[in-house]
Amino acid sequence: MSSSRFSQLLWKAAPRASRVTHLVLVLYGVPVPRGRTVKTASEARIAAQELGPACIIKAQVLGRGRAAGKFDNGFKSGIQAVSTPNQAEHVASKMLNQRLLTKDNGTDGHVVEKLYVAEAATHDSQWYLAMTIDRENYQPAIIVSKEGGVELDVLISERPDSLFTFGFGISEGITNALVQDIRQRLGTTDQETANLTHILTQLYSIFRDREATHLEINPLGRSLDGSFTSLNANFTFDKAAEQRQEEVSALRDKAQEVPDEVEAEKHGLVYVRMDGNIGNVVNGAGLAMATNDAIGFHGGASANFLDAGGKATKDTMIQAFRIITRDERVKAILVNIYGGTYVIGWWSMGKLTGGRVGITQCDMIAESIIGATSELDIQVPMVVRLQGTNSEKGLKMVSLYDEVKIEVRTSADKAVSSRMQIWGWSWSRTLGRRRSGRLNLQCRDRV
Numbered sequence: 001m002s003s004s005r006f007s008q009l010l011w012k013a014a015p016r017a018s019r020v021t022h023l024v025l026v027l028y029g030v031p032v033p034r035g036r037t038v039k040t041a042s043e044a045r046i047a048a049q050e051l052g053p054a055c056i057i058k059a060q061v062l063g064r065g066r067a068a069g070k071f072d073n074g075f076k077s078g079i080q081a082v083s084t085p086n087q088a089e090h091v092a093s094k095m096l097n098q099r100l101l102t103k104d105n106g107t108d109g110h111v112v113e114k115l116y117v118a119e120a121a122t123h124d125s126q127w128y129l130a131m132t133i134d135r136e137n138y139q140p141a142i143i144v145s146k147e148g149g150v151e152l153d154v155l156i157s158e159r160p161d162s163l164f165t166f167g168f169g170i171s172e173g174i175t176n177a178l179v180q181d182i183r184q185r186l187g188t189t190d191q192e193t194a195n196l197t198h199i200l201t202q203l204y205s206i207f208r209d210r211e212a213t214h215l216e217i218n219p220l221g222r223s224l225d226g227s228f229t230s231l232n233a234n235f236t237f238d239k240a241a242e243q244r245q246e247e248v249s250a251l252r253d254k255a256q257e258v259p260d261e262v263e264a265e266k267h268g269l270v271y272v273r274m275d276g277n278i279g280n281v282v283n284g285a286g287l288a289m290a291t292n293d294a295i296g297f298h299g300g301a302s303a304n305f306l307d308a309g310g311k312a313t314k315d316t317m318i319q320a321f322r323i324i325t326r327d328e329r330v331k332a333i334l335v336n337i338y339g340g341t342y343v344i345g346w347w348s349m350g351k352l353t354g355g356r357v358g359i360t361q362c363d364m365i366a367e368s369i370i371g372a373t374s375e376l377d378i379q380v381p382m383v384v385r386l387q388g389t390n391s392e393k394g395l396k397m398v399s400l401y402d403e404v405k406i407e408v409r410t411s412a413d414k415a416v417s418s419r420m421q422i423w424g425w426s427w428s429r430t431l432g433r434r435r436s437g438r439l440n441l442q443c444r445d446r447v
Contacts, residue, residue: 020235020251021230021233021234021235022035022116022118022233023251024206024210024235025202025230025233028202028203028205028206029198029202030199030202030203030230031227031228031229031230032229032230033056033118033119033120033121033229033231034051034118034119035051035116035117035118035119036050036051036116036117036118037060037114037115037116037117038092038114038115038116038117039096039113039114039115040092040096041089041090041092041093041096042089043092044057044088044089044091044092044115044117045085045086045088045089045092046085047088047117048082048084048085048087048088048089048117049085051117051118051119052082052083052084052085052088052119052120053083053084053085054081054082054083054119054120055081055082055088055117055118055119055120056079056080056081056082056117056118056119056120056231057079057080057081057082057088057091057092057095057115057116057117058078058079058115058116058117058118058232059078059079059095059100059112059115060112060113060114060115060116061078061100061102061110061112062104062110062257064102064103064104064151064234065102065103065104065151066078066079066100066102067079068102068103068151069100069101069102069103069109070100070101071094071095071098071099071100071101071112072098072099072101072109073094073098075094075095075098078095078100078102078112079232080095081120088117092115095112095115096112096113096115097111097112097113098111098112099111099112100112121221121229121231122221122223123221123222123223123229123231124222124223124224125146125221125222126147126148126149126219126220126221126222126231127144127145127146127147127148127219127220127221127222127228128143128144128145128147128148128149128150128152128155128163128216128217128218128219128220129142129143129144129148129199129200129203129216129217129218129220130142130143130144130152130214130215130216130217130218131143131200131203131204131207131212131214131215132213132214132215132216133213133214134165134167137167139167139168139169139170140167140168140169140170140207141165141166141167141168142165142166142168142178142182142200143163143164143165143166144163144164144166144182144186145159145162145163145164146162146186147159147162148218148219148220149218149219151218152216152218164182164185164186166178166181166182166185170208173201173204173208174197174200174201174204179193179197179200182196182200189226190226191225191226191227192222192226192228194226195226195227195228196228199217199220199228199230203215203217206235210237210245210248211237211238211241211244211245211248212235212236212237212238213236213237213238214234214235214236215233215235215236216233216234216235217230217231217232217233218232218233218234219231219232239265258273260273260323260326260327261273263323264306264319264320264323267315267316267319267320268309268316269306269307269308269309269316269319269320269323270285270288270305270306270307270309271304271305271306271307271320271323272304272305272306273303273304273327274292274301274302274303274304274305275301275303276295276300276301276302276303276329277301277303277329277330277331277332278295278300278301278302278303278330278331278332278333278334279302279303279304279306279324279325279327279330279332279333279334279380280292280295280302280303280304280305280306280324280333280334280335280336281306281308281317281320281321281324281333281334281335281336281337282306282307282308282335282336282337283307283308283309283337283338283360284307284309284338285307287336287338288305288306288307288336289305291334291336292305295334303324303327303329303330304324304327306320306323306324308320308337313364313368314364314367314368314371317365317368317369317372318368318371318372318375318376321333321368321369321372321373321376321378322372322376325376325378325380330380331380332380332381332382332383333378333380333381333382333383334382334383334384334385335365335369335382335383335384335385335386336385337360337362337365337384337385337386337387337388338360338387338388339359339360339361339362339365339386339387339388339389339390339391339394340359340360340388340389359389360388360389361389361390361394362386362387362388362389362390362391362393362394362395363390363393363394363397364390364394365386365394366384366386366393366394366395366397366398367397369382369384369398369401369406370397370398370401373401373406381406381407382406382407383406383407383408384398384406384407384408385408386398386408395408
C-alpha cells in the first residue's frame with residue numbers, strides 16, 4: 001500500500017450520521033429540512049405522512065458514498081427519494097437490516113439498523129461546501145463549488161475548475177475580507193453572499209467550539225431567492241478531543257465503527273485496519289507510520305496500523321497482540337519498539353493544558369511479548385526490534401524464549417527485511433542508502 005493511500009486510511013473521515021449532523025446544524029442555526037430517525041418500515045411510512053409526502057430516505061451508516069452504494073440483497077443506493085408514504089415503507093423494507101457496501105466501508109459493509117427520513121427540500125441548484133484542515137499549509141480552509149451533489153474526489157478529477165479553496169486563520173475566523181474574496185471568485189449575489197456568510201460563520205463556530213477536523217455539506221441546496229439549505233452533511237471531530245467534547249462524544253454510534261478499532265481505543269491503543277497480512281505493534285504514531293512505509297518500501301503490505309502509545313505497558317501490549325492475532329489474515333508480526341522517556345502533552349486551541357512524563361522499558365516489553373505468545377498461543381513467526389532503555393536485556397529475554405519462532409533485531413531496517421525474508425519476498429532497495437526517497441526510522445519524540 002502506498003504512503004498516500006495509508007495517509008488516507010489514517011486520516012479518513014469517520015463522519016457522524018445524518019441525524020447527528022442535523023442536530024448539530026439545528027443547534028447552530030443552519031437551515032436543514034425537517035427529519036426523523038426510524039428503525040422499522042412502518043415508522044418510515046408514518047414519518048413520510050408527517051414530513052412529506054415527498055421525502056428523502058438515508059441509510060444511517062458511517063462513511064461517504066452511500067448514494068452509489070449497494071445492498072447485499074441487490075437493492076441499489078443508500079439514499080432514496082420517495083413520493084408517497086407507501087413507497088417510503090417499501091423502500092425502508094429493502095434497506096433495513098441489510099448490509100450496505102460503499103467505497104468507504106470496504107468489502108464487509110455495514111448493516112443498516114436505522115434510517116433518516118427527511119422532507120424533500122425545494123432547490124434549483126446544488127453546491128458543495130466544506131470547512132476542513134489544509135495540512136500542507138497548516139491552516140483551516142473553505143472549499144466551495146457550485147456543482148455539488150457528487151463526491152469531492154469526482155469534482156477534483158472531473159471538474160477541478162469548479163472548486164475554489166480559501167485558507168483562513170483559526171483565530172480570525174470568517175472576516176469581511178474573506179467573504180469578499182469568496183464573493184468575487186464565485187460571483188455571488190448580495191442575497192447569496194449574506195446567506196452563505198451566515199452558514200460559514202456557523203460552520204466556523206462548530207469547527208472551533210466542537211474541535212472539528214472536517215465539516216462537509218454536500219449538497220448545499222440553493223433556492224431561487226438566494227437562500228441555502230443543508231441537504232446532507234458529513235462531520236468529523238477530533239478523537240483526541242473527546243474528553244473535552246462530551247456532548248459530541250455522546251453522539252457516536254460505535255456499533256457502526258470497526259469493532260477492533262473501538263476495542264483498541266478502550267485500552268489506549270490506536271488501531272487502523274489495513275489491507276495486507278503483516279501485523280504490526282509499534283509505540284509512537286510517527287514510528288508506526290514509518291514502519292508501515294518501510295514494509296511497503298520492501299514489497300510487503302501491513303494488515304494494520306497499531307500505535308501502542310508512548311506509555312506502552314505490559315497490559316496494553318498484551319491487548320495489542322490479542323487484537324492483531326484475532327485477524328486471520330495476519331501471517332507474520334513485526335514488533336518495533338523504541339524505549340525511553342516520553343513526554344505527552346494535551347493541547348487545546350494552541351495552548352498546553354496538561355501532560356504526563358513516563359518511561360517505556362524494553363525489558364518490560366519483552367515480558368509482554370513472552371506473556372502474550374504464551375497466553376494467546378501465537379503461532380505465526382515474529383520479528384522483534386527493541387532499541388533504547390534496557391533494550392539489550394529485553395532482546396536477550398526474547399531470544400532465549402523458544403516456544404515460538406521469534407527473530408530479534410536492533411535495527412528497524414533489518415527487522416523489516418527479516419520479516420520479508422520469512423515470506424520469501426525480495427527487494428532491491430535498502431532504507432537510508434538513497435539520497436532521494438529516504439525513509440527515516442529514527443524516533444524523534446523521545447528524550
